Amino acid sequence: MKIHAPSRRELLFASGTLFAWTHLPKLAHAEGRDPRFLTIILRGALDGLATVAPIGDPDWQGLRGDNALSLSDKVPALKLDDFFALNPAMPNLHGMFAAKESIIVHASATPYRERSHFDGQDLLESGLPKPGASESGWLNRALAGLAPGGRVDPRGGKAFAVGPVTPLVVRGPAPVLSWSPQRLMPAGDDTVHRLLDLYRHADKKLADVLEDNANLSAIEQADGMAQKPGAAGPAQVRAYFSDTAGTAAKFLAQPDGPRVGALALDGWDTHFNEGIAQGRLSQLLGSLDAALAAIKSNMGSAWRETVVALATEFGRTARINGTAGTDHGTATVALLVGGALKGGRIIADWPGLKAADLYQGRDLKPTTDLRAVLKGVLKDHLRADERALAQNVFPGSDGVKPMTGLLA
Amino acid sequence: MANAFRNTDGNLKEVAKTLIAADESWSRERQKLKSPAEWIAGVIRLTGAQSNIPIGRIMTAQVALGAPLWRPPAPNGYPDSEAAWLDGVPHRIDIATEFAARVPHAEPLALLESGLGPLASPETRLTVARAESRPQAVALLVMAPEFLRR
Numbered sequence: 001m002k003i004h005a006p007s008r009r010e011l012l013f014a015s016g017t018l019f020a021w022t023h024l025p026k027l028a029h030a031e032g033r034d035p036r037f038l039t040i041i042l043r044g045a046l047d048g049l050a051t052v053a054p055i056g057d058p059d060w061q062g063l064r065g066d067n068a069l070s071l072s073d074k075v076p077a078l079k080l081d082d083f084f085a086l087n088p089a090m091p092n093l094h095g096m097f098a099a100k101e102s103i104i105v106h107a108s109a110t111p112y113r114e115r116s117h118f119d120g121q122d123l124l125e126s127g128l129p130k131p132g133a134s135e136s137g138w139l140n141r142a143l144a145g146l147a148p149g150g151r152v153d154p155r156g157g158k159a160f161a162v163g164p165v166t167p168l169v170v171r172g173p174a175p176v177l178s179w180s181p182q183r184l185m186p187a188g189d190d191t192v193h194r195l196l197d198l199y200r201h202a203d204k205k206l207a208d209v210l211e212d213n214a215n216l217s218a219i220e221q222a223d224g225m226a227q228k229p230g231a232a233g234p235a236q237v238r239a240y241f242s243d244t245a246g247t248a249a250k251f252l253a254q255p256d257g258p259r260v261g262a263l264a265l266d267g268w269d270t271h272f273n274e275g276i277a278q279g280r281l282s283q284l285l286g287s288l289d290a291a292l293a294a295i296k297s298n299m300g301s302a303w304r305e306t307v308v309a310l311a312t313e314f315g316r317t318a319r320i321n322g323t324a325g326t327d328h329g330t331a332t333v334a335l336l337v338g339g340a341l342k343g344g345r346i347i348a349d350w351p352g353l354k355a356a357d358l359y360q361g362r363d364l365k366p367t368t369d370l371r372a373v374l375k376g377v378l379k380d381h382l383r384a385d386e387r388a389l390a391q392n393v394f395p396g397s398d399g400v401k402p403m404t405g406l407l408a
Numbered sequence: 409m410a411n412a413f414r415n416t417d418g419n420l421k422e423v424a425k426t427l428i429a430a431d432e433s434w435s436r437e438r439q440k441l442k443s444p445a446e447w448i449a450g451v452i453r454l455t456g457a458q459s460n461i462p463i464g465r466i467m468t469a470q471v472a473l474g475a476p477l478w479r480p481p482a483p484n485g486y487p488d489s490e491a492a493w494l495d496g497v498p499h500r501i502d503i504a505t506e507f508a509a510r511v512p513h514a515e516p517l518a519l520l521e522s523g524l525g526p527l528a529s530p531e532t533r534l535t536v537a538r539a540e541s542r543p544q545a546v547a548l549l550v551m552a553p554e555f556l557r558r
Contacts, residue, residue, distance in 0.1 A: 043540060043541040044540035044541060045540070116537075117538075117539065117540050117541060118516070118541075118542060118545070121541065121542075163509075164460065164509050164510040165460070165509065165510060165511065165512050165513075165543075166512075184505075184506050184509050184510075185505070185509075186502040186505060186506070187501045187502050187504070187505040187547065190540070190544075191501065191505060191544055191547060191548065192501060194535055194538075194539070194544075194548060195501065195535075195548065195551055197535070198531055198532065198535045198548070198552065198553075199553065201531045202529055202531045202532065202552075202553050203553035203557075205490075205494065206494075206497060206553055206556070209494055209495065209497050209498065210497070210498055213498040264541075266540065266541050266543070266544070267540075268540070269540035
């Protein structure tokens with residue numbers, strides 16, 4: 001979709017008045033800023049320990065053995081500080097961190113302590129303190145609560161959602177501008193694998209057909225022939241992530257476009273063959289890394305006014321399971337990137353990795369409430385009112401103080 | 409049924425009664441596969457996603473599954489045997505994924521109850537419940553054997 005940004009000259013001609021900015025939000029604009037905020041929901045429960053590894057923890061190598069990222073790997077992890085290193089699939093994020101354009105929060109989680117993807121995602125996006133149905137998400141309610149000032153462009157006053165269906169986080173009373181890529185992501189290996197599992201237990205004929213198809217397309221793929229049906233390859237995932245995120249940035253970068261947006265990226269539920277240094281998760285993180293680069297590039301000069309928050313419903317088990325993967329866990333990473341951040345730091349009250357330190361003896365223990373991070377961004381970047389944050393945006397979160405010092 | 413036809417001199421009502429009274433008519437086993445049109449219509453009806461799926465995508469899906477809408481190769485229409493459609497099942501996965509991604513506010517377990525109810529096996533229930541996202545859950549539901557078959 002081609003977006004035509006009117007030149008100053010064209011606007012002057014057309015309206016006969018001075019340049020019409022989108023004054024949203026009012027308080028930020030009064031300070032001479034024009035902040036952009038993009039939320040990316042990572043669906044499936046991202047393995048925080050495999051994304052940002054606690055290499056400085058004495059129990060790290062013992063915990064994950066061959067699956068523990070380290071600085072002395074053949075493809076070494078990317079050092080962040082003396083305690084943490086980044087998965088080597090994310091050089092762009094590493095660069096942003098070095099340029100003080102990223103903050104990493106570790107050992108954090110929402111209040112959710114069960115293990116259902118649906119409920120966990122609902123809670124992550126609704127902003128409610130307990131699982132339950134919600135018609136709206138915290139980002140939309142935050143936007144609805146901001147005071148618009150001055151002349152509001154109809155698009156600027158809207159939240160922006162990417163995808164065929166509006167993610168819950170950005171649904172609600174504030175109007176939503178939607179965009180969807182023409183070609184949606186085809187099914188991934190994970191979906192095919194789950195079906196194969198089901199068919200093997202329940203319908204042998206279907207299992208045989210699916211297996212034959214997989215074998216045939218392995219030959220086709222080796223031959224460089226057409227992409228097999230029923231499995232999105234790494235290249236397609238990468239293209240989809242970059243297209244989606246890059247286009248969101250294009251919209252947010254427009255002088256008279258929306259200021260706040262959200263999108264979701266799936267695929268993080270790595271129960272088997274997780275592929276941390278090489279393989280499935282590595283490819284996904286690589287795609288995410290490329291998407292972050294696309295955002296920075298497409299934001300252009302608006303990058304210095306930008307914050308992107310990436311969050312997932314919960315983390316994964318500290319130990320690797322019997323199928324070279326991890327199961328549903330609790331604490332994980334949250335990522336912030338953007339030129340508006342006071343970046344180059346990791347925020348973590350590290351709980352430790354000894355058996356006694358793990359939540360229920362199996363997961364990384366959460367020591368930071370994710371809502372504190374989100375509130376901190378909403379308050380300092382968009383100038384959301386603190387009381388509104390506690391009562392309306394994140395109901396029941398009076399005890400959760402907005403994190404300070406995130407913004408430059 | 410053939411006997412009933414012969415013995416009653418072609419009384420169709422008697423043939424029909426024989427059909428209904430036969431044990432085979434009431435066997436639980438669903439051995440046929442839904443044809444592409446039946447399956448696609450079922451997916452759209454179950455998910456209520458009519459307004460979200462452009463008609464062009466539906467037509468494309470029909471073609472991809474080897475059954476362009478209303479254009480069978482011969483006057484006797486499309487076949488309804490399992491053998492005719494079995495090979496195309498893997499192709500249904502991408503279509504299921506795309507259509508499922510277009511379903512607003514999907515409640516996969518509620519859809520499972522309304523779409524399959526007691527027909528759903530415990531394995532299918534578990535598969536749907538453990539999906540990593542709602543869109544994946546809906547895709548898995550409409551690719552479940554019980555939903556593919558009739």
